[in-house]
Amino acid sequence: MSSESTADGPLDDPAYRAGVVELLGLLCYGELSAVEQLNTDARDVEDLATKVAIQTMAAAEWEHFVKLRDRLVELGEDPYAVMESFRSTFGRFHERTRSSDWLEGLLKAYVGDGLAADFYREIAAFLDADTRQLILETMSQTGNSEFVVDRVREAIAADPKVAGRLALWSRRLMGEALSQAQRVVAERDALTALVVGGDDRPGTFDLATIGRMFARITEAHAERMSRLGLDA
Amino acid sequence: MSSESTADGPLDDPAYRAGVVELLGLLCYGELSAVEQLNTDARDVEDLATKVAIQTMAAAEWEHFVKLRDRLVELGEDPYAVMESFRSTFGRFHERTRSSDWLEGLLKAYVGDGLAADFYREIAAFLDADTRQLILETMSQTGNSEFVVDRVREAIAADPKVAGRLALWSRRLMGEALSQAQRVVAERDALTALVVGGDDRPGTFDLATIGRMFARITEAHAERMSRLGLDA
Numbered sequence: 001m002s003s004e005s006t007a008d009g010p011l012d013d014p015a016y017r018a019g020v021v022e023l024l025g026l027l028c029y030g031e032l033s034a035v036e037q038l039n040t041d042a043r044d045v046e047d048l049a050t051k052v053a054i055q056t057m058a059a060a061e062w063e064h065f066v067k068l069r070d071r072l073v074e075l076g077e078d079p080y081a082v083m084e085s086f087r088s089t090f091g092r093f094h095e096r097t098r099s100s101d102w103l104e105g106l107l108k109a110y111v112g113d114g115l116a117a118d119f120y121r122e123i124a125a126f127l128d129a130d131t132r133q134l135i136l137e138t139m140s141q142t143g144n145s146e147f148v149v150d151r152v153r154e155a156i157a158a159d160p161k162v163a164g165r166l167a168l169w170s171r172r173l174m175g176e177a178l179s180q181a182q183r184v185v186a187e188r189d190a191l192t193a194l195v196v197g198g199d200d201r202p203g204t205f206d207l208a209t210i211g212r213m214f215a216r217i218t219e220a221h222a223e224r225m226s227r228l229g230l231d232a
Numbered sequence: 233m234s235s236e237s238t239a240d241g242p243l244d245d246p247a248y249r250a251g252v253v254e255l256l257g258l259l260c261y262g263e264l265s266a267v268e269q270l271n272t273d274a275r276d277v278e279d280l281a282t283k284v285a286i287q288t289m290a291a292a293e294w295e296h297f298v299k300l301r302d303r304l305v306e307l308g309e310d311p312y313a314v315m316e317s318f319r320s321t322f323g324r325f326h327e328r329t330r331s332s333d334w335l336e337g338l339l340k341a342y343v344g345d346g347l348a349a350d351f352y353r354e355i356a357a358f359l360d361a362d363t364r365q366l367i368l369e370t371m372s373q374t375g376n377s378e379f380v381v382d383r384v385r386e387a388i389a390a391d392p393k394v395a396g397r398l399a400l401w402s403r404r405l406m407g408e409a410l411s412q413a414q415r416v417v418a419e420r421d422a423l424t425a426l427v428v429g430g431d432d433r434p435g436t437f438d439l440a441t442i443g444r445m446f447a448r449i450t451e452a453h454a455e456r457m458s459r460l461g462l463d464a
Contacts, residue, residue, distance in 0.1 A: 035287065039271040048312040048319075052301075055267065059294050062287070069284075080280040087280075 010128040011075070019194030020131055023123070024072050025082035026184070026191065027135065030116060031065035032083065033090045034058075034109055041105030053147055054102060057109060064138035071134055093180045097173055103155055103162075104169050107228075110148040111173045113139075114224050118217045119181075123195050152228045167230040174221055178214060185210060242360040243307070251426030252363055255355070256304050257314035258416070258423065259367065262348060263297035264315065265322045266290075266341055273337030285379055286334060289341060296370035303366055325412045329405055335387055335394075336401050339460075342380040343405045345371075346456050350449045351413075355427050384460045399462040406453055410446060417442055 011017045038058035045051040072079035099105040117139045124132055156163045185192050196209050225231070243249045270290035277283040304311035331337040349371045356364055388395045417424050428441050457463070 032284070032287075036271075036275055039268075040275065043268055043272065048315055052264070052312070055264075055294070059291065059298075062291055066291075080284070083280055 015190065015193060016128075017075075018190035020127070021072065021075065021077055021082055022188055022191040023135075023194060024068050024075075024131075025079070026086050026089075027116065027120075027138065028065060028068035028072065028079065029083040029086040029090055030112070031061050031068060031138070033094060034061045034112055035065060037094065037099075037105060038109055041099060041102040045102050050102070054106065057106075057147070061109075067134060067138055071131075089180050089184060093176055096176050099169075103151065104166070106148045106151060107166055107170060108173055110145060110228075111170055111177070111221065111224075113145065114221060115174075115177055115217060118220045122213050122216070126194060149228055152230070156229050163230060166228075167225070170221075170225050170230055174218065178218070181214070247422065247425060248360075249307075250422035252359070253304065253307065253309055253314055254420055254423035255367075255426060256300050256307075256363075257311070258318050258321075259348065259352075259370065260297060260300035260304065260311065261315040261318040261322055262344070263293050263300060263370070265326060266293045266344055267297060269326065269331075269337060270341055273331060273334040277334050282334070286338065289338075289379070293341075299366060299370055303363075321412050321416060325408055328408050331401075335383065336398070338380045338383060339398055339402060340405055342377060342460075343402055343409070343453065343456075345377065346453060347406075347409055347449060350452045354445050354448070358426060381460055384462070388461050395462060398460075399457070402453075402457050402462055406450065410450070413446070 011020065035058045038054055038061065042051050042054040042058065045054060069079045072082055097108060099108055120135050120139045124135070127135070152166065156166070185195070192210075195213070196206055243252065267290045270286055270293065274283045274286040274290065277286060301311045301315075304314055329340060331340055352367050352371045356367070359367070384398065388398070417427070424442075427445070428438055
């Protein structure tokens with residue numbers, strides 16, 4: 001509870017604090033559901049080395065989950081109650097983007113990690129130092145993305161038709177992610193206030209600001225896809 | 233490769249070395265398949281805190297897996313090739329012991345951890361110091377077993393009929409484990425030589441010694457079950 005005892009710390013502002021708790025809950029549940037998706041993908045893989053490589057990605061996301069969860073506990077929150085409220089968001093996303101093989105699953109994890117990192121960069125400036133540091137650690141590259149890039153490029157080299165299928169897949173992932181993100185913006189006043197720069201008066205959000213943020217995130221996604229050899 | 237470069241180290245004995253590689257492969261694949269089973273169980277759990285507790289067990293087994301796998305690499309082995317040969321053993325075991333809910337899954341992981349630890353204690357005296365230390369670390373209690381004991385006891389308190397079902401389940405697990413272990417003894421000369429005390433001449437194994445070992449392991453299992461409140 002060290003942060004709470006700091007006199008006049010940013011977390012003493014109830015609106016800011018509520019936004020941070022929602023942010024941590026969102027990222028935390030996102031990591032947990034990524035772990036679950038990757039483990040499910042790994043289970044269906046026959047080749048042991050590939051299976052283990054996918055589980056290694058899941059283990060990295062798991063460590064991120066643990067850090068975010070422990071921070072919620074430190075803030076005096078019940079992490080499971082906070083996460084619970086994001087379950088339907090991720091549930092809808094995963095339901096509409098079921099990967100048909102582990103390659104699609106890997107790409108999904110890669111796209112999700114990228115979007116989370118972009119989103120974090122958008123709001124980093126509005127966060128207190130402790131929260132910023134924590135999220136920076138959990139968003140940092142784990143070296144697994146190189147594995148995804150290699151596997152996607154290999155798959156395309158082996159069968160060029162794969163590029164079209166994966167490009168279509170990544171567009172679907174991006175479309176669904178944006179659509180769920182817009183719902184979160186509409187439903188989560190505290191989080192949205194944080195995102196648009198600490199404005200704590202619900203109803204006065206600048207929709208143009210949010211629109212520009214989504215545009216920047218979409219652009220960063222397109223750049224990542226082109227590094228994979230895919231049209232965004 | 234530090235162990236290989238030690239002049240006259242125990243791993244210079246090809247029969248001993250082959251036994252150690254088989255032992256590591258067996259334990260390593262056992263951990264990997266425990267991770268997979270626990271993750272599958274966790275996926276079907278609705279309550280987030282319970283889901284995460286089961287995944288925490290899986291994460292502990294995963295760390296053990298990584299240590300054992302890295303040791304095989306250090307010994308100059310392809311860990312996936314070594315593990316591959318144990319796949320059918322564990323595949324048969326898991327196929328014949330499909331848990332019908334997460335409680336049975338937890339008990340299965342608990343029984344498996346216990347048997348692995350007992351088996352390790354049986355052969356610890358015949359292992360070189362490095363291998364002994366590594367296995368000691370991966371067999372150490374992770375604090376998760378307390379969670380299993382609590383959940384099983386809670387479930388029995390809530391519905392005493394559960395005790396009968398779980399006792400039956402643990403007998404089935406034990407029966408299948410022994411049956412697969414006996415196949416391993418029959419098929420794996422190098423490993424069996426290690427188990428019966430470093431005898432490297434196939435065909436001269438003392439079956440009575442192995443029988444006594446299985447009896448001791450069964451006894452330790454019965455004691456664990458009674459701590460859970462189950463008849464073995």
